[in-house]
Amino acid sequence: MTGCRYDIVVIGGGIHGVGITQAAAAAGYSVLLLEKSALAAGTSSKSSKLIHGGLRYLETYQFGLVAESLRERALLLKLAPGLVKLRPFIIPVYKKTRRAPWLVRLGLSLYAVLGRFREGASFHTIPSSDWQSLDGLRTDDLKAVFSYSDAQTDDRLLTRAVMNSALELGAQYEMPAEFVGAQLDEAGNIVRYRVDHTEKQCVAGILINTAGPWVNEVLARVTPAQVAPAISLVQGSHIVIGQQFKRGIYYVESPRDGRAVFVMPRQNDTLVGTTEIRFRGHPDTVTTFPRERSYLCSVVEYYFPALRGTIANSIIGAFAGLRVLPEGKGHAFHRPRETILRSDNETHPHILSVYGGKLTGYRATAEKVINHLRPFLPERSAIASTRELPLTPPRDDV
Numbered sequence: 177m178t179g180c181r182y183d184i185v186v187i188g189g190g191i192h193g194v195g196i197t198q199a200a201a202a203a204g205y206s207v208l209l210l211e212k213s214a215l216a217a218g219t220s221s222k223s224s225k226l227i228h229g230g231l232r233y234l235e236t237y238q239f240g241l242v243a244e245s246l247r248e249r250a251l252l253l254k255l256a257p258g259l260v261k262l263r264p265f266i267i268p269v270y271k272k273t274r275r276a277p278w279l280v281r282l283g284l285s286l287y288a289v290l291g292r293f294r295e296g297a298s299f300h301t302i303p304s305s306d307w308q309s310l311d312g313l314r315t316d317d318l319k320a321v322f323s324y325s326d327a328q329t330d331d332r333l334l335t336r337a338v339m340n341s342a343l344e345l346g347a348q349y350e351m352p353a354e355f356v357g358a359q360l361d362e363a364g365n366i367v368r369y370r371v372d373h374t375e376k377q378c379v380a381g382i383l384i385n386t387a388g389p390w391v392n393e394v395l396a397r398v399t400p401a402q403v404a405p406a407i408s409l410v411q412g413s414h415i416v417i418g419q420q421f422k423r424g425i426y427y428v429e430s431p432r433d434g435r436a437v438f439v440m441p442r443q444n445d446t447l448v449g450t451t452e453i454r455f456r457g458h459p460d461t462v463t464t465f466p467r468e469r470s471y472l473c474s475v476v477e478y479y480f481p482a483l484r485g486t487i488a489n490s491i492i493g494a495f496a497g498l499r500v501l502p503e504g505k506g507h508a509f510h511r512p513r514e515t516i517l518r519s520d521n522e523t524h525p526h527i528l529s530v531y532g533g534k535l536t537g538y539r540a541t542a543e544k545v546i547n548h549l550r551p552f553l554p555e556r557s558a559i560a561s562t563r564e565l566p567l568t569p570p571r572d573d574v
C-alpha cells in the first residue's frame with residue numbers, strides 16, 4: 177500500500193536538498209524532503225562558511241564556476257542580508273610565497289572582472305605603514321599585502337532559512353526520516369523511508385538524490401540497480417579557536433605544503449581551515465585527526481608569531497566535512513569543483529543525483545535541476561522565483 181503522491185521527493189536535507197525543495201515548490205510542484213537526522217547535519221554545517229567566487233579556482237582555470245559563484249554571491253547579499261555579509265580578506269605575500277605579488281594582483285583583477293565590478297569586487301594593497309595594525313601578522317620578508325572582499329555566512333542557518341522559505345511555498349518534509357529504498361517505475365516511483373521504527377511509503381514522479389557524501393549509498397538502495405559514478409571523498413577539517421583577529425579574514429599559504437588556509441574571525445571566535453585528506457571510511461564516522469589540528473595550529477602560529485605555543489590550548493571546537501569529487505589521479509585541488517548532475521535515463525529520468533558542488537552555488541544548481549526536469553514533470557504554474565525570495569535568519573526550529 178502506498179501513501180501520498182508527490183511530483184518530486186528529495187533525499188537529504190543539506191543545502192542542495194533544501195535549495196531544490198525551495199526551487200521545486202516555487203515552480204509549483206508538490207515536493208517532499210526526507211532527511212535522516214537534521215537539516216545541515218552533513219557537509220552543509222562543516223564548510224568554511226564562505227559565500228565566495230573561489231579565488232583559488234582561477235589557478236585551475238575554472239572561470240565559469242568562479243563567475244557563477246560571484247553572481248550567486250551578489251544575489252545572496254541582496255536576498256539574505258541578515259545571513260550573508262561581505263568581509264575584508266587579507267592576503268600577505270612573502271619572499272617565499274608561491275604566488276608572487278604580480279600573480280596575486282592578476283588573480284584579483286580577474287576576480288573583479290568576473291564579478292562584473294559589482295559590490296565587493298574591488299581590491300587594494302595595504303601600505304607597509306599600516307602593516308603593524310594587522311593583528312600581529314609576521315612582517316619579516318613581507319613583500320606586499322592585498323585586501324579584497326568576499327562573504328561569510330552561517331551554513332547551518334542558511335540551510336534552515338532556505339527550508340523555511342520552501343515550507344512557506346507549500347513544500348513538506350519528514351525528519352528524521354531515512355530513505356531505505358525505491359522501486360523505479362513508469363507509473364510512479366515507490367519510495368520507502370523509515371520514521372522511528374515504522375516504514376512508510378510514498379510515490380514520487382521524480383526522485384532527487386542530494387545525499388552529499390552518502391549519494392552513492394542512497395543510489396545503491398534503488399531498484400533496478402543503478403551504475404554509480406566513481407567518486408572520492410576528501411576530508412576537510414577546521415578548528416575553532418578563542419583568539420580574535422580584528423582586521424579581517426587572513427588568506428595564507430601553509431608554510432609546510434603551500435596549501436591555502438583561511439583564518440576566519442567570527443563574532444566570538446575564529447575558524448581556521450582547511451585540511452585536505454582522502455577519506456575511505458563511512459561518511460557517518462568522519463572526524464578530525466590530531467595531525468590535522470596540529471597542522472592548522474602551526475599555520476596560525478607561523479603567521480602570528482606572538483601566538484606561538486598558545487593555539488593548541490585555545491581550541492574550543494573542531495569539525496570535519498567531506499567533499500564529493502570525481503575519482504581521479506593526482507591532488508584533489510586539481511579536480512573540478514563543478515556540480516555534476518546524473519540521472520538514470522536522459523530521455524525519461526526517474527532519479528537524478530547531485531554530486532559535489534558548493535554552498536555558494538546551491539540556488540543556481542537548484543534552478544538547473546528544476547529546469548532540466550521540467551519536461552518530465554506535470555505542467556504546473558510557478559508561484560515564485562528563487563531569484564527574488566528573501567531569506568531571513570530562522571527563529572523557529574525546522
Ligand SMILES: Cc1cc2nc3c(=O)[nH]c(=O)nc-3n(C[C@H](O)[C@H](O)[C@H](O)COP(=O)(O)OP(=O)(O)OC[C@H]3O[C@@H](n4cnc5c(N)ncnc54)[C@H](O)[C@@H]3O)c2cc1C
Nearest residue numbers: 188190191192212218219220224226355388412533535536
Ligand atoms: C571542508 C569543506 C569546506 C567547504 N567550504 C565551502 C565554502 O566555504 N563555501 C562553499 O560555497 N562551499 C564550501 N564547501 C562545499 C559545500 O559545503 C558542499 O558542497 C555542500 O555543503 C554540500 O551540500 P549537500 O546538500 O550536497 O550535502 P550534505 O550537506 O552532506 O547533505 C546531505 C544530507 O543527506 C542526508 N542523508 C544521507 N543519507 C540519507 C538517507 N538515506 N535518507 C535521508 N537523508 C539522508 C544527510 O543526513 C545530510 O544531511 C566546503 C566543503 C567542505 C568539505
